[in-house]
Amino acid sequence: MIVPVSYYLVLGAILFSIGVTGVLLRRNAIMVFMSIELMLNAVNLSFVAMSRALDSLDGQVFVFFVMTVAAAEVAVGLALIVAIFRSLGSADVDDAHVLKG
Amino acid sequence: MSAQFVIFGLLAVTSVATALAMIFSRNAVHGVLFMVGNFAAVALLYVLLGSPFLAAVQILVYAGAIMVLFLFVVMLMGPEPAPLWEHIPGQRPLALLFGLLLAAGLIAAVNVEELTGVPGIMSQEVLERLGQPTALAQTLFERYLLPFEVTSLLLLIGMIGAVVLAKREKHELQAERAPREGGAE
Amino acid sequence: METLLWALLLVPLAGAVVNVLLGRRLPRQVAGWLASGAVALAFLIGVMATLRLLALPAEERAYVTPTLYTWALAGRFEVPVSLLFDQLAAVMVLVVTGVGFLIHVYSVGYMAHEPADYDFRRYFVYLNLFVFSMLLLVLGSNFVLLYAGWELVGLCSYLLISFWYTEPQNAAAGRKAFVVNRVGDFAFALGIFLIWSAFGSVVYADVFEAVGGVAPATLTAITLLLFVGCTGKSAQLPLYVWLPDAMAGPTPVSALIHAATMVTAGVYLIARASALFAAATSTSAIVAWVGVLTALFAATIAIVQVDIKRVLAYSTISQLGYMFLGVGVGAYTAAIFHLVTHAFFKALLFLGAGSVMHAVEHGAHHAGEHVDPQDMRQMGGLWERARWTGITFLVGAAALAGLPLTSGFFSKDEILAGAFLEGHVLLYGVGLLTAFLTATYSFRQFFLVFAGEPRSEAARHAAESPRVMLVPLAVLAVLALGAGLVLGWPPEHGIIHTWLEPAFAVAREGTKAEGGAGLSPMTLLLISSVVALAGAGLAYGAYVRKAVDPAALSVRFRPLYVLLWNRYYVDELYALLFVRPFFGLARFLADVVDKLVIDGAVNGVATVTAGAHALARRLQAGYVRVYALSMVLGALLVLGYLVYWGR
Structure with missing residues (x-):
């Protein structure tokens, strides 16, 4: 007996919502960033599950690409955080509101 | 109730628990470590889904490379305990409410046929056929060759961008050094 | 070209x-x-x-x-x-x-x-x-x-x-x-x-x-x-x-x-x-009647006014009435002819009046006396003091009065003749009466200003105007005197007629009815001359010879005099009929409609906007998490729609 795909999807939904809540709650840029990674991860899980359900490899390829993009994104994003930390002396996303136009 | 269900249940509970622990952890270092645990659990779920290749990539790229990078940055910035007070009125309750609503909505959406297509019975046969890394490799290098190459370009750009952003200008360095030498720090 | x-x-x-x-x-x-x-x-x-x-x-x-x-x-x-x-x-x-x-x-x-x-x-x-x-x-x-x-x-x-x-x-x-x-x-x-x-x-x-x-x-x-x-x-x-x-x-x-x-x-x-x-024959009849009535109406007012420019203003209205009489009865050429001659002699008269005022102002300055330089009662005897102005003004007055051989004589007579020959005898009669009045008031004005003894110190010390003002007067005087003969002789066949007739060919088609009571154009010309001379003679008798005392007349016909003096109370009538109700309406709109409705709406909009922006400002606080919150709210709404209404 195999676990039905909807179980995975529900798990993905829960993880995604936790990620969203993290983004909304946390003020530390690093934590916000990790919450975003969590959301990506949740979506990846759903992709793989659907790849199985639909009998297609496209979902898995997509996950592969998401991971690469996420790696690039993390590199640039962390560099940005470091730069902001250096100029503002803080990694609090709310302190960056001085950037508003 | 097969063994698969038991394993799925354990992994699901682990991943949700680590995720919650991550977003509520006061210390960023703890958060990173919870995140590593979460990635590991998801990697195991990939194995359960019959994708050992993706599971390996997940461990290598995410839990290995990316999270180490996070740890580096956290260490670089020093421990910064999250402030207890929330200065945007209504942000906290609204965030929790929206999170719950989103979860409810997404779970409700799972059983909607238009959104999920097939409600999903996975056969062992499909798992066997699609789980092999060779099949994935074939798709990747035939049908998705161009995006694959473009992705490599993207990584290169990301690398350059990170270097440019993180690099300190010479005069910045001097300006920073001067007060530090005579200052209280 | x-x-x-x-x-x-x-x-x-x-x-x-x-x-x-x-x-x-x-x-x-x-x-x-x-x-x-x-x-x-x-x-x-x-x-x-x-x-x-x-x-x-x-x-x-x-x-x-x-x-x-x-x-x-x-x-x-x-x-x-x-x-x-x-x-x-x-x-x-x-x-x-x-x-x-x-x-x-x-x-x-x-x-x-x-x-x-x-x-x-x-x-x-x-x-x-x-x-x-x-x-x-x-x-x-x-x-x-x-x-x-x-x-x-x-x-x-x-x-x-x-x-x-x-x-x-x-x-x-x-x-x-x-x-x-x-x-x-x-x-x-x-x-x-x-x-x-x-x-x-x-x-x-x-x-x-x-x-x-x-x-x-x-x-x-x-x-x-x-x-x-x-x-x-x-x-x-x-x-x-x-x-x-x-x-x-x-x-x-x-x-x-x-x-x-x-x-x-x-x-x-x-x-x-x-x-x-x-x-449009009915309109033409209206045009003719409005014209001739205006002519009569304005001439009667002009005859009692004492302001030098006001007399000329009413005379202008009156002369314009003649022109409308002309175009109304189909005598287009005559109307344009009168337009031309009127431009000459009325410009002359106005410039002459300006010169007179200039002279009197100079005198007032000299005598250290304050007088209204437009009041003809303060003038008199300027003939010796401003000779050139006087001569040119006399020419203008003669042309306006229509004394024989001046330009106004030909053009005005032609309009009257046109009316008569087209069969509008009544129009002709009123026009003739007006011509008599015109001659009277124009010479009354001339005599009041230039004849007799000065009636004020200012007039006694009046001086001639500078040459730059007199030269145009002289040129206009020549034109006012000679334009009629040059352009309009012989009647109906002068230069201006042969020149203008083709322009009105369409309008003149078939209207050339040989009506009239058998009087020839030359007879009409003679009648006009007599009338003009009679009017001028009356003014001479009243204001130079003092054979008739105008003051006694004004007392005797007091109601009529008061009516004319006050210009038939038309301004007062209009004020009562149009201006006051209009101001009342304007005040109502300003005090009630504007303040309550318009201002209310504007202030209401402002209040709503202020409230809205107080809300919107929170969305633009620069806090990324607030933006994220609104994004999630949007995503929730879309999701809710897809899940509950999108099936």
Whole structure:
């Protein structure tokens, strides 16, 4: 007996919502960033599950690409955080509101 | 109730628990470590889904490379305990409410046929056929060759961008050094 | 020819523009002569264009320039910007630029005492702008261009009436002229709309060609609306009230705009649209009656006024009435003839009045006495003190009175003869009565000002005006004296008749009824002479010989005198009927509607906006997490829609 795909999807939904809540709650840029990674991860899980359900490899390829993009994104994003930390002396996303136009 | 269900249940509970622990952890270092645990659990779920290749990539790229990078940055910035007070009125309750609503909505959406297509019975046969890394490799290098190459370009750009952003200008360095030498720090 | 016409139109405009832009750097005299030079150049160009027209056969003397561009294009409606130069336009152009030039020259002297350079320049800018506008009115090849010129001359008139705007009554006079003209202009605009809907075009040529194919009722409506426009601009009953007040402006302006040119625009319009008016016989009858009644009405008022310019203002209204009588009975040529001669002698009279005022002001300054320089009761005996002004004024008065062989004599008689020969004996009678009154009041004015002994110290010390003012007077006097003989002799076959007849060929078709009571034109001429001489003689008897005592008469016919003195109480009547209710309505709108409804709405909007932005400001706080929150809210809404309503 195999676990039905909807179980995975529900798990993905829960993880995604936790990620969203993290983004909304946390003020530390690093934590916000990790919450975003969590959301990506949740979506990846759903992709793989659907790849199985639909009998297609496209979902898995997509996950592969998401991971690469996420790696690039993390590199640039962390560099940005470091730069902001250096100029503002803080990694609090709310302190960056001085950037508003 | 097969063994698969038991394993799925354990992994699901682990991943949700680590995720919650991550977003509520006061210390960023703890958060990173919870995140590593979460990635590991998801990697195991990939194995359960019959994708050992993706599971390996997940461990290598995410839990290995990316999270180490996070740890580096956290260490670089020093421990910064999250402030207890929330200065945007209504942000906290609204965030929790929206999170719950989103979860409810997404779970409700799972059983909607238009959104999920097939409600999903996975056969062992499909798992066997699609789980092999060779099949994935074939798709990747035939049908998705161009995006694959473009992705490599993207990584290169990301690398350059990170270097440019993180690099300190010479005069910045001097300006920073001067007060530090005579200052209280 | 095309270049000539555009140059003719644009030279005065260029004069105005140059004076606006460079006037500050020029000495004031240069600015004045620049403006005069522009009009002189326009006059020369006009002469050249007329000579070219003269070289053509009589039937082909109508030149339309190619369309410069299409001004307004909306569906089938279009306004081509092009000029029309024919016999009628030529006459008008020569009068406008010729008389205009003389008045410009006169103004250089008249305005020399204007304290501020700025005002001096401003005056000439307005004057040049006026000449441009009037030429546009005359030369436009369609009703819309005419309307544009019509409004522009109205604007210039407004600006010049209230030229000394620091005096409240001058500003009020300008406003009155503007508002009263607006009533007429509105009707005129409606008339143009109706022309377009009836003919599908506003171009003269298209409209006049298609007159036969339009219902008589429509034609009557169109012509009536146009005529209402004319009563505003040309100061006819019932919209004449603004013209006497318009004398608040500088006297040369009264001469140029409110006597010689602008106020005759209505006559020009009817002459231009003669094809329409000839086809609408009932309108023509109304035009004739309004004209002759205005003539009589204004003449009776003029006879008791004591303000030198006010007499001339009412006489202008009266003479314009004659012109409308002329176009009303189909004597278009005679009306235009009278327009020309009137431009000469009335400009002469106004400039002469300006010269008189100049002289009296000088005397008042000398005697250290304060007198109203326009009050004829304070004058008298100026003949010895301002001889040239007196002679030229006498010529003007004679022409206005229609004494034999002066220009006014021929043109006025021709209008009366036209009315008589067309069979309108009653119109002829009223016209003749008015001619008698005209002769009386014009010589009353002359004798009051120039004859007898000075009645004030100011008049005793009056001095002649400078030469720059006298030369234009002399030129105009020659014109006022001789133009009638040169242009209008013999009656019906003078130069002006052979020149203008082809322009009114369409309108004159079939109207040449040989009516009348068997009196020949020469007999009519004789009757006119007798009447004019009788009127002048009455004035002589009353004001020089003192055979009749005017004061005793005014006591004896006191009610009539009071009625005339107060100008039939028309201003008071209008104030009661229109102005007060209008102000009441305005006050209601200002105090109640504006404050409660409009302000309420505005303040309400402001309050709502303030509340909304207090909410919106939170969304734009710069906090990324607030933005994220709103994003999630949006995602939730989409998701909710897909899950619960999207099935």
